Structure formats: C-alpha cells, structure tokens
Amino acid sequence: MPIPDNAIEAMLPKGVKDFLPVKAAKIDFLRSSLLSVFSLWGFRPVIPPSLEFLHDLERGLGAGLREKTFRFDDRQSGKLVAFPPDITPQVARIVATRMREMPLPLRLCYSGRVLRHTEIQAGKDREIFQAGVELIGLESPEADAEMIAMAVECLKNLGAGEFTIDIGQVEFFRGVMENLPVSGDRARLIQAAIARKDNSGLKELLADLPLTEQARAEVMALPRLFGGREVLQKAENVVSNDRSRKALSDLKKVLDILEVYGVEDHVTFDLGELRGLDYHTGVTFQGFLTGFGRAVCFGGRYDNLTAAYGYPAPATGFAFNLLNLLFALDKRLDELAVCQTDVLIFQSAPDKELAQRLAQTLRKKGISAARDIIPRDLEGSLAYARKMNFRYVMILSPAQDIRLINLTDGSEKSVSYPSIQDESFVL
Structure with a gap:
C-alpha cells in the first residue's frame, strides 16, 4: 500500500525536500553548467565546511542572515556552532585567514548547500543550493561588469530564454539619504516605502520633515528610477550630491564595459533597489527569468567583508539559487538534463x-x-x-x-x- 504524499512530507522538517533521480539530475546539470562557465572565466574552486563556530561566522553576516542562522551547542568544544546561511562570508574568512599571502586578485568559485531559518509557510525553503563566485582584490567598475557579464553568460549557457539582470547602486541611495534629518524608525519606514515603490506613502513620511526642495525631490525620485539606460540620465538630472553622482558615474562605466561584452540588452536599472543595504557597498544586481517571480541569482559589491576577518580587500561576487533555477527552467531542463x-x-x-x-x-x-x-x-x-x-x-x-x-x-x-x-x- 503506497504511503500518502502528506505522510511522506511529515517525515521531513518543513522547508527541506527529497530530490528523486530526475530532479537530482537537473540540479546536477545546473551545478556543472555553472561551474564550467566559472572555470572558463578563470575561477578556481574552494570547499568551505558545513559547520563553523558561530562567533567567527557572525563576523561576516549582516543582521538579516544572523537571524536566519541555525545554531547549537558543540559538545566537543563547548562552543556554539552554526550551519552557514550563506557561503560568501565563509569564502571571505578563507581568504583573510588562509590566502592572505597570495597575490590579488583572487578568483574563487564554489557550490554547496546552506541552511536558513524561514517562516513556516508554503514555498519557503530552509535548504538552499548555491553556486557562485567571489572576485577579491579589485575595486574597479570592470570587476563589477565582469560579474554581470558572467551571470548573463551562465543563463545563456543554461538555455534560458528571456531574462534580465536588474542593477542597483546602494551608494546612490546613501548619497540621497546621508544629509536628511531623519534616523531610527522613520528612516526605516522611508527605506521600506522606497523599496515597495510606494510614492504616496513616501510623500506622507516626508511631509513634516524640514527638507529643501532639492532634497525632497531626490528622495521622491527614488521609487521611479527604474527601467533602461535612460534611468541613468534621469537620475543625473535629479541628484546634486557628490556621493550619488559618483555612484552614477561608476554605473555608466559598468554599462560601457557591458556593451563591450555585448550583454547590455539584458540589463535594466533600479536605483530604488535596497537589498542588502547593511552589507553591500556599491553595485548590486539580481537575475530574473521572464514569467518567474523570484530572482535566480543575486550579486554585488561588498568591500567591507574580508576586513571583518582582519584583511581589508575590495570584493564583489554573485551566487545562483539552484532551486529557483530548477523551478524556472524545469521544462527546458527536460531536454538538457535527461536522466537516462x-x-x-x-x-x-x-x-x-x-x-x-x-x-x-x-x-x-x-x-x-x-x-x-x-x-x-x-x-x-x-x-x-x-x-x-x-x-x-x-x-x-x-x-x-x-x-x-x-x-x-x-x-x-x-x-x-x-x-x-x-x-x-x-x-
């Protein structure tokens, strides 16, 4: 007598899955295809451990990931240990402690699984399959462009049809916000309204603040600055602060290099994208496949991360979420990853x-x-x-x-x- 599906699901904790041969073959195909592109671009693999001491791991985690970390007592050491919720901080630790004598830049890649606490609701995965790269030691726009061009090549190599790489720049936002007379809860509410593209809510939050017309115009423009390359010109017409203008200059240099790579048609801009604001330090980006609502890859610049482990170095990188790729490309993978x-x-x-x-x-x-x-x-x-x-x-x-x-x-x-x-x- 077969076991009902709901009984099988009850045998596993929420947020994790079994993958039978057909799905497992597709995941393996995704992983190997991505790693082959990473290798062609000169990236070499590292394999971080599945457990870290919590104290050391948390040095490289933003507040959001700290809250999602699985932790428990290690009876051997008497210390708290954790399952990493992301691989990038592990690579940063490896670079800072094991590879600091090696010449820069370092091009490193990885694939693996991480665990994250999530809300107990349908569609939320605790176990995340990642494959990504980290480029350590370069702060130029060319390094940012290389990450974006690689992500495009990865998606083309997987046979993805229509897709976009959505580019943001957290320094642009910081330049707009740094001189505003606002902090604490009000600042967080303003940030949330910008991220939601909530123009009316943002206007209400700014209504009683003593702002110049220029400062108010800059903040109110943020939810509207998304689209094609024309967004960069619109943003330049709006902002006057030096920090935001430098961020725009860097984005233009990135776009110029992406045109050399021939991938500019896959690029859009969103200067109100504030993902990872406590972590990223410059260009950020996400990859989206048409018809699939979740990002399949995430990336950006994080110049402060290795410094948390005592080795300051500029850095950028990105990672693919293999399960999101699996769901987005499932039918296409029937042709590419045949389990026979x-x-x-x-x-x-x-x-x-x-x-x-x-x-x-x-x-x-x-x-x-x-x-x-x-x-x-x-x-x-x-x-x-x-x-x-x-x-x-x-x-x-x-x-x-x-x-x-x-x-x-x-x-x-x-x-x-x-x-x-x-x-x-x-x-």
Whole structure:
C-alpha cells in the first residue's frame, strides 16, 4: 500500500525536500553548467565546511542572515556552532585567514548547500543550493561588469530564454539619504516605502520633515528610477550630491564595459533597489527569468567583508539559487538534463559471465550499462527498462548472439560481441 504524499512530507522538517533521480539530475546539470562557465572565466574552486563556530561566522553576516542562522551547542568544544546561511562570508574568512599571502586578485568559485531559518509557510525553503563566485582584490567598475557579464553568460549557457539582470547602486541611495534629518524608525519606514515603490506613502513620511526642495525631490525620485539606460540620465538630472553622482558615474562605466561584452540588452536599472543595504557597498544586481517571480541569482559589491576577518580587500561576487533555477527552467531542463541509462543487459542463461564482461566493455567506452540481475522473463525486463528510462536493452542468447532493442522507437538490430569490442562501436 503506497504511503500518502502528506505522510511522506511529515517525515521531513518543513522547508527541506527529497530530490528523486530526475530532479537530482537537473540540479546536477545546473551545478556543472555553472561551474564550467566559472572555470572558463578563470575561477578556481574552494570547499568551505558545513559547520563553523558561530562567533567567527557572525563576523561576516549582516543582521538579516544572523537571524536566519541555525545554531547549537558543540559538545566537543563547548562552543556554539552554526550551519552557514550563506557561503560568501565563509569564502571571505578563507581568504583573510588562509590566502592572505597570495597575490590579488583572487578568483574563487564554489557550490554547496546552506541552511536558513524561514517562516513556516508554503514555498519557503530552509535548504538552499548555491553556486557562485567571489572576485577579491579589485575595486574597479570592470570587476563589477565582469560579474554581470558572467551571470548573463551562465543563463545563456543554461538555455534560458528571456531574462534580465536588474542593477542597483546602494551608494546612490546613501548619497540621497546621508544629509536628511531623519534616523531610527522613520528612516526605516522611508527605506521600506522606497523599496515597495510606494510614492504616496513616501510623500506622507516626508511631509513634516524640514527638507529643501532639492532634497525632497531626490528622495521622491527614488521609487521611479527604474527601467533602461535612460534611468541613468534621469537620475543625473535629479541628484546634486557628490556621493550619488559618483555612484552614477561608476554605473555608466559598468554599462560601457557591458556593451563591450555585448550583454547590455539584458540589463535594466533600479536605483530604488535596497537589498542588502547593511552589507553591500556599491553595485548590486539580481537575475530574473521572464514569467518567474523570484530572482535566480543575486550579486554585488561588498568591500567591507574580508576586513571583518582582519584583511581589508575590495570584493564583489554573485551566487545562483539552484532551486529557483530548477523551478524556472524545469521544462527546458527536460531536454538538457535527461536522466537516462544507456543499456540494460538481459541474459536468461545460468552463466552470467558474458553479460558481466559485456557490461565492463560498454562502461570502458563511456556507455552506461547495468545487468538486470533479478530473474524475470524478457517482457518483464523490457517493462522495467522502459519505466526506469533506459535507452536500449541488449539481449544475450546462449549462442552469444546479441539483439539490441531501441526503446525510443522500438527498432531492433543484431550486433556481435567482437563488434562491440571494436573502437568504432557506437549505440
């Protein structure tokens, strides 16, 4: 009697999942495709641990991630340890403590899983699959542009159709806000209204503040400064403070370099995007696929992070959320990440030596092969092979003749054992 789905779900904590072979193959395809692009751009892998001492980990976490960290007592050390909620702080620690004698810049990449506390509601994952890069030691707009161009190339390499990279600049916002007579709860409410694009709510929050017309105009413009490259010119016409204007100058340099890479058509701007305001120090960006409401990648500049571990260095990077990519590209991945085994070998005779040797021969050629060890008739083996997504069934007779059945179209041909051993043999 099958176990009901709701009973299976009750066996796991909320926010984590089992991934069966088809989905697991898609996740593996996503990971390997991203890592191949990272490698082409000169990034080398690091593998951080699954546990860190909480005190050390928290040095590199913003307030939001600190609240989402799983922590518990380590009986061996007597200290609090934690499952990292993000891999970037781990890479920052590794650079600051293990790689500080190496010449800059450092191009590092990774893939792994992190855990985060989330609200107990549908659609919130506690376990997040990440694959990303960190570029340590460069503060130029070219480094920011490299991250964005890489993210575009990754999405193209995965066969994504329509997508955009939405670029922000937290220094632009800080320049607008730094001289306003506001702090505490009021400042947080203003920030939230800008992030929501709530013009009327923002106007109410500013109504009783003693602002110059210029300062009021700059703040009120923030929710409207999103769109194509024309946004940069609109922003330049609005702001007068030096900090925001420098941020705009940096963005223009980034856009110029993205045009060299030929990826500018995938770029939009949102100068009211305030994600990671307590963490990022410059350009930020998110990747969105058309028709999917959640970002599939997040990135940006974080020049203060390695300094938390005693090694100041400018840095930028990005990471893909593989589960968001999986859901966004699920149908497309049916074509790209097919979970198949090439050959099931059927032999009814008592002596299985030939079947075992044949399987070894196929594997040495890079052809995946398994022998149907369970005793059953040919029809049973064919039914099993179809259900388990084999491409072919090889049927061995006592006379060592071999029938090869193509399960895709039902066609059949005879092959000899010597021909399979030949270097030119292909299925």
